[in-house]
Amino acid sequence: MSKDMKKARESGGRPPGRLRRGLAGVGALTLALLGAVGTAHAGEQDPGDIRFSVSTASPDGPDDRRIFDFVAEPGAQIQDQVAVSNHGAVPVTFAMVTNDGIFTPMGNFDIRTSDQEPQDSGGWFEVQPTVDVPAGETVVVPFTITVPENVTPGDHPAGIVATVTTASSAAGPGVGVESRVGVRVNLRVPGEVVPSIALDRVTATYTPSWNPFAPGDVRVAYEVTNDGNLTVGAEQSVRSSGVFGIGDTTVDRGVEGVEELIPGTSRTTTVTVAGIWPVGPVTTEVVVTPTPVSTDTAAGATDVPTADLAPVVVSVTTWAIPWVHLLLVAVAVLVVLGVRDNRKRRKQRLEALLAKARAEGLAAATARPAPAAAPTAPTTAPTTAASPAGTGAAEPDPAAVVDPAPAAVAATGGDVPDGPRAAPSGG
Structure with a gap:
């Protein structure tokens, strides 16, 4: 056992850091690039339960650096070491790979997969292709970086x-x-660095609240692209407001x-951005x-002039339509129209019933027969009889006097005699 291996084993062979498990199918590789060290489990089905870690190192073994951080001029060479520790119970032969750094969509640092050729600094490394690490041992692997001119x-x-x-039977x-x-x-x-x-x-999308008395x-959403040559973060501010500044809200x-x-x-x-009322167009301004x-390099970082850190501003407009309020207004209008139409129909039905009753009454009155006329009593002109000679005055004829009783009887519906009844004459 070498002196370096023995020293790493006595120190535990497991420098502090996070643990990672990398599992993937063919062509879908998982990389756990850690600040200090990581551990990868090949899976429960793997023989010997292979566990290992990789960390920065000095020639004597793992050190306390989190990452490798270098500043180098064009044409310079950098020499350093990486420690590979086998925490399993069987010896393992590891392949040593370098490639360009990338970021995953979740914001985690990674490198290109093994089937992708390096396009930048991932191709500037010289490192041995494989390393044999006994069970429970740590091996320091040197590497060289040559910066192109x-x-x-x-x-x-x-x-x-x-x-x-x-192999994975699963x-x-x-x-x-x-x-x-x-x-x-x-x-x-x-050199000339450009933080840009x-x-x-x-894009901006408005979502109204289902509570008509609450804002939406x-x-x-936006995409930030580093189109400069320097690694940067992005300070972001988002501001939204309606017409005349209604609901003006800023999120830092x-x-x-x-x-x-x-x-x-x-x-x-x-x-x-919360607290925006649906009052028409909403203007959203994004400032990055x-x-x-x-x-972390001991050699120091390249100074970045603050004047070069210019903000980028983009504004978009979206419509905040008060759908809930419009729905309530529509329902209210329908209710009012329904009540008015109902009253109108009731009035029309009542008028129709009244017209029908009037028509039926008029028809019944027209079809009723006229009452029979009462019989008229015969009128007999009085007859004047000649007075006895020598008197010079006319005496009424007793026989011509009409008994009024028959007429009265006839008028009351009684029997009418065949002829006038003569009053008895005196002897």
């Missing part, structure tokens, strides 16, 4: 990892699982969601300002 100034992130591929026959754990490498080349970001795909929300996010953005990468983030990301 014609390299552009700025940040060139990369990563160095140890990988192991094991994934099916012939399928392997590659586990890899590594350390991040920050490499900055001095672009703001694209800014504006959901704002700091660097939330865009804590670190390496050159050439993008990040999409969202924020909700690049902020430098500090480095």
Whole structure:
């Protein structure tokens, strides 16, 4: 056992740090790049339960650096070491891989997968292709970085990892699982650095509250792209307001969601602005300002002029339509129209019933027969009889006197005699 291995074993062989499990199918590799060290489990089905970690190191063994952080001029060479520790019960042969640094959509640092060729600093490394690490041992692996002469100034992130591929019966026959754990490498080349970001795909969507007496929300989404050559964060401020400044609300996010953005990468983030009333057009303004990301290198970081940290402002307009209020108004109008139509129909039915009753009464009166006329009593003109001679006056004829009784009887419906009844004459 070498002196370096013995010293690492006596110190526990497990420097402090977070633990990671990397499991993936063929062509889908998982990388856990940790600040100090990580542990990858190949899976419960793997023989010997392979567990290992990778960390920064000095020639004597693991050290307390979180990541590799270098500042190097074009054409310079950097020599350093990485420690690979086998925490399992069987010896393992690890492959040593380097590649360009990237960020996942969730904002975690990673490197390109093994099937992708390095396009930047991931191809500047010289490191042995494999390393054999006995069970419970730690091996220090040296590496060299050669910076090209014609390299552009700025940040060139990369990563160095140890990988192991094991068979996985759970994934099916012939399928392997590659586990890899590594350390991040920050490499900055001095020169004319440009801390610049672009703001694209800014959208704002209004969501009303179902409570008609409460304001709604504006959901704002936007994409921040590092189009400079320096790793930066992004200070963000989002402001929304309705017409005449109604509901003016500002959300200061700091660097939330865009804590670190390496050159050439993008990040999409969202924020909700509450307290916006649906009163028509809503103007949303997004302000993003690049902020430098500090480095841990003992050589010092490249100074960034604050004048270069210019903010980017983009404004969009969306319509906040009061759908809930319009629905309530529509319901109220329908209720009013319904009540009015109901009253109108009731009035029309009543008028129709009255007209029908009048028509039926008139028809009944027209069809009723006329009453029979009462019989008229015969009128007999009085007859004047000649008075006895010598008197010179006319005496009424007793026989011509009409008894009024028959007429009265006839008028009352009694029997009428055949002829006038003569009063008896005197002897």
